[in-house]
Amino acid sequence: MIKSLFYKNSILASKLIGYISKRLNFGAGTNFPGKIARKIAPDILSYLVNQSKREIIVVTGTNGKTTTAGFIANILTKDKRKVAHNKKGANMLTGITTAITQESSLNGKLDVDHCILEIDEAFFLKAVDEFNPELLLVTNLFRDQLDRYGELDTTAKKIQSAIDKTVKKKPLKVALNADDPMVSALAQDKNIKKVYYGFSEVNFVNQDKTVKSPQEVAACSCGKKYDYSKIFYGHLGHYSCNCGRSRPNPDISAVANIDINNSTLTITSKNAETFNVNLNMPGLYNAYNALAAITLCLELNISPEIIINGLENYSTIFGRAELTYLKGKPALIQLIKNPIGATEVLRTVKDNKNSKLLIIINDNYADGRDVSWLWDANFELLNNHNKQIITSGIRASDMAVRLKYAGIDHNNLKIIENIKKAIDYSLLNLENDEKLYILPTYTALLELQHILRRY
Incomplete structure (x- = not known):
């Protein structure tokens, strides 16, 4: 009885704080309500998530978590399943506690079929102390904010430890990116059910064929570098090692045709059934997100027709290739946070001739204090960009220096540290036939979201 009262008060506090934050425009209100809820009832997240009627789904990895989880949620909703x-x-x-308490009733009930939880790869190990998924999807593992998370091997070990903890409590099925050697090496216990996904071919359409995606060669567990027959981007591709380890054959494979603003995927499922998906989002990175979501949804026995419907009618989440209109002018907002992801975004910007660019770089804790990753991202892709580029945020000057070294004419660079002033300036100088690309880091994205509510 007393425990139930704590749960109800925890949920009430979260909902009330969330409502006040929204009404008074106090930021996004995504973390503080959950923080207070957990103070009142430390096990509130466990209590609510474990009420799921069907599988608890977790999405983790470096890039693509938010979009992939959004794809999955939309597909499951099209299948008439209730999701949180x-x-x-x-x-x-x-943040997860905030989201789940907002979805629950005041009397402590969460009436959903599935919880779909995107979890920061560094926090997944802590999360499984509170709830355990039946389905885990790992997108990829890239170098990301090394000052905060340490080397990639450490991150992979944390995910593996979380998997080991989970399988001691309940059966687990894991969907793994076969093209990523670090991801495909996870969950090798024969008692863990695994499904692999990957691309057999990637073709770029209406884009400069001389531009190559950034490439890194991963090391095998034996210590030697992998040999690659194909590299799609980063260390993702078709790989093998003399020690015998190689890319697993995907259960779900695809051919991707990547255009400037969209993609077409031809999917081949386990039973050799094929179907096409038209994805209204740019970039190979989003094609990978879609393939990951397709794989997981096929494992949930969702038909290709519903999967296609869910993907082709997906509305983007704020800051994830989201097209919006600011003062009647088109703007596309895309989060950047590490070299590989940023370079893939820059590829799409480069090929859009009527684009102007606003890059917003912060170095707060959630961004990673070390912004040296800017030197690893291929900003040289912009060296033929003959329009003004505005840099903003805490590290606006660092970004401008990086662009100068990338070959950008210094006369085309303008530094406006204040984000609102940078947006106002960018829109004022945007021609009628131009689109504004806004590329923020994570905390800059949150600040941007707060600012744009006033437009």
């Missing part, structure tokens, strides 16, 4: 998920992308325990 942290759709705003707040993926630490406080």
Whole structure:
């Protein structure tokens, strides 16, 4: 009885704080409500998530978590399943708690078929102390904010430890990116059910064929570098090692045709059934997100027709290739946070001739204090960009220096540290036939969201 009262008060506090934050425009309100809820009832997240009638689904990895989880949620909704998920992308325990308490009733009930939880790869190990998924999807593992998370091997070990903890409590099925050697090496216990996904071919359409995606060669567990017959981007591709380890054959494979603003995927499923998906989002990175979501949904026995419907009618989440209109002018907002992801975004910007660019770089804790990753991202892709580029945020000057070294004419660079002033300036100088690309880091994205509510 007393425990139930704590749960109800925890949920009430979260809902009330969330409502006040929204009404008074106090930021996104994605973490603080959950923080207070957890103070009142530390096990509130466990209590609610474990009420799911069907599988608890977790999505983790470096890039693509928010979009992939959003794809899955939309597909499951099209299949008439009730879902709760942290759709705003707040993926630490406080943010997840906020999202789930907002979805629950005041009397402590969560009436959903599935919880779909995007979880920060560094916090997944902590999360499984509170709930355990039946389905886990790992997107990829890239170098990301090394000052905060340490080397990639450490991150992979944390995910593996979370998997080991989970399988001691309940059966687990894991969907793994076969093209990522670090991801495909996870969950090798023969008692863990695995499904692999990957691309057999990637073709770029209406794009400069001389532009190559950034490439990194991963090391095998034996210590030697992998040999690659194909590299799609980063260390993702078709790989093998003399020690015998190689890319597993995907259960779900695809051919991707990547155009400037959209993609077409031809999917081949386990039973050799093929179907096409038209994805209204740019970039190979989003094609990978879609393939990951397709794989997981096929494992949930959802038909290709519903999967196609869910993907082709997907509305983007704020800051994830979202097209919006600011003062009647088109703007596309895309989060950047590490070299590989940023370079893939820059590829799409480069090929859009009527684009102007606003890059917003912060170095707060959630961004990672070390912004040296800017030197690893291929900003040289912009060296033929003959329009003004505005840099903003805490590290606006660092970004401008990086662009100068990338070959951008210094006369085309303008530094406006204040984000609102930078947006106002960018829109004022946007021609009628131009689109504004806004590329923020994570905390800059949150600040941007707060600012744009006033437009």
